[in-house]
Structures are given as C-alpha cells and as structure tokens.
C-alpha cells in the first residue's frame with residue numbers, strides 16, 4: 462500500500478492579497494514536505510494537478526513548479542481530468558510508488574479559479590468542459606447541465622429541493638470549524654430555498670464557490686518513510702472510470718454510472734465488499750447540493766440513501782459523516798487542489814489529526830474520497846485506510 | 851499584473867459537418883448506424899453496438915422532421931435549457947430554448963445563430979405571464 466506520508470494545504474478562498482498560484486503551490490508543497498519529515502532531495506517525482514491553462518495563464522505548469530520548489534532534475538508531469546484532476550494526480554503518484562518508478566512522490570494541485578478571471582469568464586470556460594461541440598455550443602452552463610441531471614434524479618428518487626437544501630446547510634455548517642474553508646456559513650433551510658435562482662432547482666446557496674488555493678501530499682511506501690510517519694494513513698484502493706460525455710446519451714441522465722464503476726474498482730483494490738457498512742467517512746464531490754446525494758447513491762454508501770439523509774445519517778453525528786470538511790460547497794473548490802484536499806481530509810481523519818471540532822471521535826477505519834469532471838463524466842475514487850488494517 | 855488574451859478559433863467540423871450544416875439551416879440531420887439502425891441526434895461518433903469488436907461504426911445521415919418532446923427543463927437567469935427527444939432519435943439532446951417565456955412539452959428545431967451554433971428549439975405553445 463501507498464503511505465500518505467505528508468499533507469499540506471493553503472486556505473481555499475478568494476485571494477485579495479495579491480498572491481498568485483505559485484505562492485500557494487509552494488506553501489502547500491513545503492508544508493507537506495515538513496509534515497512528511499523529508500527533505501527536498503528525497504523527492505524524485507512531482508505530479509501536478511490543474512484543470513486549465515486558461516485559468517492560470519501557464520502552460521506546462523509542472524516544470525515551472527518543479528523549478529519553484531527547488532526540485533530541478535525530478536520527473537515531473539501534469540495530470541488533468543476536469544474536476545477529477547486532483548484525484549487523478551493522486552492516482553498517478555500512487556502508481557509511480559507502487560511500480561517502483563519513484564520512492565517519494567509529491568502530488569501538488571492548484572487552481573486560481575477566483576481571483577484571476579471574472580466569474581463570468583470562468584463560467585464560460587466551464588461550459589466547454591462538457592462536449593464543447595454539442596452541449597457546449599448551446600451556451601449552456603455547468604449549473605444548467607447539473608440542474609438537468611438533478612431533475613432526472615429527483616423524478617426517479619423522490620428527492621426534493623428541501624433534501625438538497627439540507628446538504629447546503631450541513632456542508633456550510635461543517636465548514637465553520639474548518640480554518641481553511643471558503644464558505645463557513647450558519648444558514649437555514651429557508652435561506653437556501655429563498656436564495657436567488659441560478660438554474661432550477663439550483664439556487665445560489667446550492668452551488669459550490671469558485672476558489673483559489675493549493676494542496677499537496679507526499680506519497681511513499683511505508684518502509685521508505687521516516688519511522689515517525691510509518692503509522693500514517695494509506696491509500697488502499699484507487700479507481701477511475703468515464704461515462705458517456707453527453708447527458709442525452711446516458712441510459713439514465715440522473716445516475717452517475719461512471720462514479721459507480723470507479724468506486725467498484727477502488728473498493729475491489731481495497732478489498733471492500735460492503736461499502737455501505739465498512740466505510741466510516743466520505744468526502745464526495747458536491748459541486749452542487751444534489752450532486753452529493755447522487756454521489757452517495759452511485760458510491761453505494763447506503764442501502765436507502767434518501768431515508769438515511771432525511772434522518773441525519775450523513776451528518777457529523779450520523780452513521781456515515783459525509784463532507785465533514787465542508788466539501789466543495791463549504792471548504793471550497795480550487796479545481797486542481799480539490800481532490801488532493803479530499804485525500805488530506807480523509808488521511809488526517811484516519812490519523813486523528815483533523816481540525817478540532819471536525820475530528821471524528823471514533824477514527825474511521827476506511828474513508829473514501831470521490832471526485833469527477835464534467836457531470837460525473839471522468840470519475841476518480843480513492844479509498845484510504847488506517848495503518849493498523 | 852494585468853494581461854489580456856483574445857482568441858478567435860476556426861474549428862474543423864470534420865465528419866460532423868452535415869449535422870452542423872443542418873443546425874445552421876434549421877433542419878435536424880441525424881446519424882443512423884448501418885449495423886443496428888440506432889438513430890442519434892445529436893450524432894454519435896461511435897455506436898455502442900460495436901463495443902465487442904475493433905471495427906469502426908459506419909453511419910448514414912438521416913433527416914428528421916425536427917419535432918421534439920421535452921423530457922426535462924431548467925430555467926434560470928441565463929435562459930432555459932432542456933433535455934429533449936427528437937422524433938425518430940434514440941438518444942436525448944441538450945437544447946437551448948429560444949423563448950423561455952413559452953411553456954409546453956412539444957417543440958421544434960430552430961435554426962442556430964452565429965454566436966451559439968449549438969442545438970436550439972422553439973416551443974410549440976403559448977407564452978405565459980411570469981413574475982420575471
């Protein structure tokens with residue numbers, strides 16, 4: 462198994478201090494190196510996650526960051542899969558360690574999604590992350606596509622707008638104890654339902670924010686880690702899968718079939734046979750409130766997800782806490798960093814070193830981190846496990 | 851530091867040119883698989899009937915009458931969009947609704963305009979009064 466020897470991340474928010482993505486990536490990398498108790502010279506590969514050069518105005522960012530980090534000479538590459546970029550980079554790094562191609566891999570994700578461009582420009586660019594030629598050229602936005610998928614899901618599952626709003630409330634409340642979070646908010650169901658309509662059924666408070674930020678982890682085999690870090694969380698399983706890109710070509714446009722396939726691969730690698738009972742924490746891709754329920758369904762995390770959601774089963778005190786970090790809606794979403802931050806949340810929860818107020822009292826044995834690009838088109842799932850398992 | 855980038859693309863339409871030509875004229879040009887007869891609008895580049903082999907699917911272009919039934923619709927500040935099934939097609943299409951004030955499930959293809967060359971539909975119904 463691959464050890465998550467070190468973790469580091471910046472705050473996720475909209476930067477107003479004039480700093481840039483190279484500053485954030487450097488801060489996250491050096492924090493992860495320090496927490497892994499390793500030196501720069503120990504790193505022999507760098508994997509960088511970033512969704513789009515349009516956001517950063519920097520093609521080939523991996524070579525630039527290798528130079529910034531003082532890692533000249535290491536193998537470096539950039540991994541991209543839309544919203545799944547961060548976790549796909551984690552997978553690439555894990556495969557390097559498992560294959561013996563590298564001993565210590567730094568995986569660094571960043572995105573300047575908030576302060577570099579206007580929100581309108583970022584939204585227009587996001588419209589091309591689906592099938593740009595067909596869906597994209599209608600002028601549709603990510604929110605409208607997610608809304609159509611959600612409508613199909615609602616018709617099939619009987620989930621309603623209040624179910625979605627409860628997720629917005631919970632994730633923003635969780636973020637209140639997360640010092641790195643972009644949107645720590647104490648809001649009510651009514652405030653969500655009364656917030657301005659973006660695309661029906663999604664209102665402003667049902668949407669995740671555009672954020673700036675960076676996150677980094679150091680991966681290695683347990684025996685190659687400093688003795689003090691050998692008890693850290695491990696990556697037990699990784700899985701990725703794609704779905705039909707266009708919603709209209711899917712058998713059920715409201716079901717995340719690619720996510721289900723990715724999860725099954727990750728569970729098989731981790732030896733998980735019953736995710737609905739074995740997993741103790743989930744960080745899922747809540748780009749929109751309803752997408753969290755769609756993810757719980759596809760990941761197979763509950764036998765009856767709607768009843769369990771309505772009875773608080775996915776709350777911090779429930780059977781399976783979901784998005785304890787606040788998720789994308791609360792913690793924020795600097796795209797390339799998002800999946801890496803999810804892995805960090807899972808690893809620190811398993812180790813018992815997560816933020817005060819959010820650390821689960823009963824340490825989860827298994828935790829699952831879930832991301833996707835498009836409307837669950839390119840999906841990537843990672844299973845983490847404690848050292849004693 | 852301020853920086854401005856302006857891009858002006860010329861995108862190669864390739865094998866989907868007849869579909870895009872049709873949208874510009876307001877006619878629904880679908881693709882039909884020669885092996886299994888599946889009709890797709892918007893067209894697919896590969897047919898799922900070829901999953902178990904390494905052959906490239908072959909297609910004919912097929913004119914549909916352009917009528918569509920909306921299955922799901924979303925309205926927002928940026929307009930209205932729908933998942934709709936065009937008569938004779940086996941898949942659904944994501945479409946822009948050209949007049950969001952009109953309600954109804956029956957629609958027909960509307961010729962694309964220059965800035966938005968994608969699929970657009972007009973609803974065959976009456977405009978309704980809304981609060982917006």
Ligand SMILES: [Zn+2]
Nearest residue numbers: 883886897899
């Ligand atoms: Zn066929």
